[in-house]
Amino acid sequence: MWFKHAHFYRVHDAEAIPLDVLEAALAEFAFRPVSPREARRVGWTTPAGKRSEVRVHEIQGHRLIAMLRQERLLPAAVVNEEVSERAEARELAEGQLLSRRERQLLKEQVLEELLPQAFTRSQRVELWWDTTHNLIGINASSRKRAEEVLDLLRQTLGSLKVTPLATKTPPGRGMTAWLSDPGQRPASLLLGDRVELRAAEDDGVIGARSVDLDSEEMQSLLEGGRQASKLSIGSEGQLRAVLHDDLALKSLQFDDALLDEASQTDNGDDPVVSLETDFALMTGALGTFVDQLIEWLGGEADPRTGLS
Template sequence: MWFKNLHLYRLHETPDIALEALEEALGDQAHRPLGGSEARRLGWCAPAGRHGNRHVHEVQGQRLLTALRQERLLPAGVVREEVETRAADREVAEGRPLPRKEKQALKEQVYEEFLPRAFVRSQRIELWWDTRRALIGVNASSRKRAEEILDLLRQTLGSLKVTPLATRTTPIRAMTTWLNDTATRPPMLMLGDQVELKAQGDDGVLRARQVDLDSDEIQTVLAGGRQATKLAMELEGQLSLVLHDDLALKSLRFADALLDEASQTDDGDDAVLRLETDFALMTQTLSAVIEQLIEWLGGEAQAATPTP
């Protein structure tokens, strides 16, 4: 259950909801199987999967929720090919070209017919709610997907005031500075071997992997005015990650020592206990890393309180 990505949000006016009440609310928005004509559905499921039926686990103020997102995969090319075939048949039969309005109606008909037979893709997305720090983290590959989960939580609770976590120094500025000047790098920070450099205007993006980020080649590119929008880094003894310009943490890889500690914990083959143990160790590490990053980026920026 170790997170791979993390989109961070600051909670405003943290909802005071007891664990039992939250469990009931999540149950009311629990995932149900897709109906035959539904393209997608999103709802809460048990973080422990088949090993448990609770919708939320809490360990020392850290709450774990899991959403299940299902969608039917109906390739546009399949629909288009069928529409073209049917349209051609009708044009021959009726001896006239088919107007755009009728082709659109035909497309909708094909979509409705094919949708129930489409494959279903399922995706579990974890949400970490740090009740002590009023922070939410979503283990999602994209900001759009993270926002979907927040919308579901907002619907579940009736109100949820959150804003993306922001810092006084933008990640772009800090990452570019760290690359340019080794003396500015925090002592615990070690650069990885991956970077994305973006030029001002329409000169595109330069992506480099498995490179020495202190090489003359990288310095030459930076001298041309490019700025770092993604940067691989490692916090010694904790984890490695790729920091993005929107403060998203991606490609998370936790230190071997931490994973070894988790594997050596005696859980008595209890899957739920294993889940909660891993979650506790993971969130402890992530909390320390997030606080460190915020400090390196000049502290947290004050964001305007959003509407519910």
């Protein structure tokens, strides 16, 4: 269950929630399959899969929960084609064009009829809550999906004050400085070979993989005013990832030594033991890396602003 991506949030003014209380709250909002008339549904599921009934796992203050999201796949092109065919048939029969309001009502009718026939797709999104350091990390590919998990958690708990994790030096400025001046790179920072540069004037983007980040061509682009919006970075013995300018980490790759340690652990084919072993190793590495990242970017920004 190693995270592939991570969006980070700082938790504010949160009282310690007993494990049994949290488990009961999650059960109240447990996932139920989407009904024939629903476009989507979200709810809490068991992180270890169907062989487990545990909805929250805790290892030394680190808690793992998981949201299951199910949606019906009804392509807009299919809906629009059906609406067009029905509208044309009515217009021919009635001898006049349908109004915008009539077309909208026709579309709603088509959606109502086709939705129960649509296939469903499910996606599980994990949330890691470091209750000791008041940090939340969400394994989601987009900020929108991460916010959806937080919305469900707020609904479950009644309230939850969090802000996106922020640093005193904006990530884009920090990444640009590391590329422009090797002397500003922290000693423990490992640069990869993937970068994305944006031009402020026209929003043009240049992306490159397997490139020499210290090449003359790269320096020329930076001197021309381009700013780094994505950069592959890492730390020895922990992980590598692509840092984005909103402080998200994507395409996470954990160190081989950690993965080997996890695979060599005797879990007795118990999915819960296997999950908790991976979780403990992952949070240890990811938590240390986040602390380093905050330090590399000048420390954490004032958390008292922007509460949501």
